Amino acid sequence: MTGRCLYEKDLRPLKYNILTSTKHDATVRAIANRLGVSDAKLRRLLIQRLDMSLLENIETRWEMGLRYADDGDPLAKELGCELFSRFIPLLDQERMKEIYEETRALAQEIPFEGAIVRGKALIREAILS
Amino acid sequence: MKKTVDVSIPLGPMHPCWKEPVRLKCETAGERVLHTEVELGYMKKGIERIMRGRPWQEVMFLAERVCGICSVVHNMVFIEAMELISDIAVPPRAAYLRVVANELDRVASHILANFSYCYTIEHETLAMYLLNTRERVLDNLERLTGSRINTAYMIPGGVRFDLLPEDAATMLADLAKVEEELKRYVQIFESGPLIGLRSRGIGYMSREDAIRAHTVGPTARASGVEDCDLRLRHPTYRALGFEQVTRTEGDNFARVMLRFQEVFQSIDLIRKCVDTLPAGHIRGGGLCRAGEVSYSGEAPRGELTYTIKTDDFGRVLDIAIRTPSIMNIEACAHYMVVNATSIADVTSTFISSDPCIACNER
Numbered sequence: 360m361t362g363r364c365l366y367e368k369d370l371r372p373l374k375y376n377i378l379t380s381t382k383h384d385a386t387v388r389a390i391a392n393r394l395g396v397s398d399a400k401l402r403r404l405l406i407q408r409l410d411m412s413l414l415e416n417i418e419t420r421w422e423m424g425l426r427y428a429d430d431g432d433p434l435a436k437e438l439g440c441e442l443f444s445r446f447i448p449l450l451d452q453e454r455m456k457e458i459y460e461e462t463r464a465l466a467q468e469i470p471f472e473g474a475i476v477r478g479k480a481l482i483r484e485a486i487l488s
Numbered sequence: 489m490k491k492t493v494d495v496s497i498p499l500g501p502m503h504p505c506w507k508e509p510v511r512l513k514c515e516t517a518g519e520r521v522l523h524t525e526v527e528l529g530y531m532k533k534g535i536e537r538i539m540r541g542r543p544w545q546e547v548m549f550l551a552e553r554v555c556g557i558c559s560v561v562h563n564m565v566f567i568e569a570m571e572l573i574s575d576i577a578v579p580p581r582a583a584y585l586r587v588v589a590n591e592l593d594r595v596a597s598h599i600l601a602n603f604s605y606c607y608t609i610e611h612e613t614l615a616m617y618l619l620n621t622r623e624r625v626l627d628n629l630e631r632l633t634g635s636r637i638n639t640a641y642m643i644p645g646g647v648r649f650d651l652l653p654e655d656a657a658t659m660l661a662d663l664a665k666v667e668e669e670l671k672r673y674v675q676i677f678e679s680g681p682l683i684g685l686r687s688r689g690i691g692y693m694s695r696e697d698a699i700r701a702h703t704v705g706p707t708a709r710a711s712g713v714e715d716c717d718l719r720l721r722h723p724t725y726r727a728l729g730f731e732q733v734t735r736t737e738g739d740n741f742a743r744v745m746l747r748f749q750e751v752f753q754s755i756d757l758i759r760k761c762v763d764t765l766p767a768g769h770i771r772g773g774g775l776c777r778a779g780e781v782s783y784s785g786e787a788p789r790g791e792l793t794y795t796i797k798t799d800d801f802g803r804v805l806d807i808a809i810r811t812p813s814i815m816n817i818e819a820c821a822h823y824m825v826v827n828a829t830s831i832a833d834v835t836s837t838f839i840s841s842d843p844c845i846a847c848n849e850r
Contacts, residue, residue, distance in 0.1 A: 373528070373529040380808065381536075410527070411526055411527060411529070412526035412817050415818065416815055416818040419701075419814070445700060
């Protein structure tokens with residue numbers, strides 16, 4: 360982002376300020392906890408991938424995601440398929456669909472909980488890559 | 489054959505159509521907008537941090553300075569949150585007067601939003617007509633509260649000034665004129681062929697997208713989101729028989745028309761309040777105490793939430809303000825503007841969502 364054009368600003372400090380306000384900080388910690396990554400690492404990812412308006416709105420998107428995402432599909436709900444691809448766009452939808460299919464296939468062979476743990480690990484890996 | 493070039497077009501931070509500085513970075517393929525990013529930070533006030541540690545008497549004045557356009561509702565939500573923490577009752581007359589002030593503010597805000605839209609699509613005549621009408625509304629806000637913008641009208645347990653019978657009569661006469669003028673302007677807007685070309689089917693946002701981004705206020709209601717007006721849950725509005733206005737088109741035209749419809753609804757509410765204004769005191773009194781609450785009210789742009797923590801002396805220990813523009817601007821940049829067939833529609837679509845950067849950056 361920096362050094363591309365004269366008028367391009369480095370937005371990282373501003374984005375960091377948004378994410379460390381009272382309610383945003385609580386939301387980031389909740390997302391990090393759900394994904395199983397450290398707060399600092401998630402904050403860095405969010406700053407890199409999302410624009411300022413999305414960061415400002417992350418708290419409400421998280422709330423709406425918990426309420427409405429993946430309704431009616433327990434596997435998708437546990438993995439957070441829509442939650443992490445449409446509500447909080449950390450992964451693109453194609454990759455998330457691949458992970459979902461992989462986990463569903465796995466759930467036929469091993470217990471549901473084990474498949475969820477494996478699926479979550481795949482999501483974490485994909486987000487951090 | 490015409491060559492299509494992918495370019496990044498920055499709009500703002502200083503743009504003739506923007507009321508406040510913000511930058512939209514549009515990635516385009518020819519004229520089609522593929523992706524938009526919002527760059528904020530040109531007017532960050534840090535008002536939440538300034539509020540921390542101060543007594544409510546100071547925070548009350550700071551709250552309405554978050555936004556100059558909807559200052560009354562910031563005052564109202566903060567004060568009602570303090571009343572909730574401290575269990576302070578409001579006399580019925582004061583509750584009705586609060587609705588009058590809030591609805592006058594909403595009318596002024598909606599007319600300003602529609603002025604901005606008409607100005608952006610270069611219908612300057614209608615824009616100036618609307619701005620002229622807004623003056624009459626602000627005059628009445630001044631008549632009631634003593635100030636046009638930062639009114640500080642509401643205090644814990646009541647309001648600061650009563651509405652005198654002669655002022656009430658002038659207000660009703662003025663509102664009748666505003667209503668009459670607006671009917672003509674709505675007709676101009678509805679039937680204008682060029683306005684239709686720039687507004688109908690442009691900046692579409694589906695109901696699902698509106699829910700996903702938690703879009704609020706007229707922006708959500710124009711996309712068919714039901715039961716999203718917090719006035720439905722406010723005791724005074726419920727007593728007045730308030731009903732939500734909803735449209736289903738989800739485009740720029742629907743957003744502007746819905747605001748016009750809400751202006752007429754607000755004028756009716758003010759009339760009802762003035763006609764049935766209960767007798768009695770305008771101040772009940774009470775002491776602000778320690779507690780923690782998250783309270784929401786319906787601002788002109790949508791749901792406004794104050795999360796407040798106070799100590800025994802009514803000092804604000806912690807505060808977080810969630811303004812409606814946070815949600816609406818994000819939804820506009822990521823749903824309404826994306827896939828716009830012309831870069832010229834980006835400005836009008838952005839303005840149709842009534843963005844308030846002062847609220848967003850608070």
